Amino acid sequence: MSTPASINKHPIHPMLVVFPIGLWVFSLVCDLIYVLGARDPVWNDMAFYTMAGGIVGALIAAVPGFIDFLAIREPQVRRIAITHLTLNLLSVGLYAFNLGLRARSAPGASVPIGLSAITVVILGISGWLGGELVYARGVGVDLRAGEGASGAQVGGHDWRTHDRRVRTTDRRMTPAMR
DSSP states (O other): OOOSSEETTEEHHHHHTHHHHHHHHHHHHHHHHIIIIIOOHHHHHHHHHHHHHHHHHHHHHHHHHHHHHHTOOOHHHHHHHHHHHHHHHHHHHHHHHHHHHHHHSOTTOHHHHHHHHHHHHHHHHHHHHHHIIIIITOTTOOTTOSTTOOTTEETTEEGGGOOOSOOTTOTTSOGGGO
């Protein structure tokens, strides 16, 4: 299913989600550097501002993500997408709460850092579900794309009968992989 939120057949949502994910993970890394010994206030400040940037980036990425969500018709895929959307909204809400908590807490306070760690785990689960939507369910994949492809044939592979087993006849595989 191709996505309505795309630029020249390239889905926008996957292009944008890397920014909030990277900023939020880096925010936690900055917290850990601060707590585990650096104690330089720049790490605390960096954690705060990268968290804020992640919230802004997530809200921007949510727009094409929601447009894509509205185009999903298959019930099982829609359920996965609803869970993905809910976990993303929960993550943004937790990070917004965390940002407010940090504004009133001492640098290196354990509750905001613990909340960041929990939210990164939630974000990881949501990202896994996003990968499931694209790579296993074909959401955002234009099945008509590709030279000489027809229907669900993309790059010589039929996505409708996608088989995850590795073919042992592939000559590019090493003997250890066979």
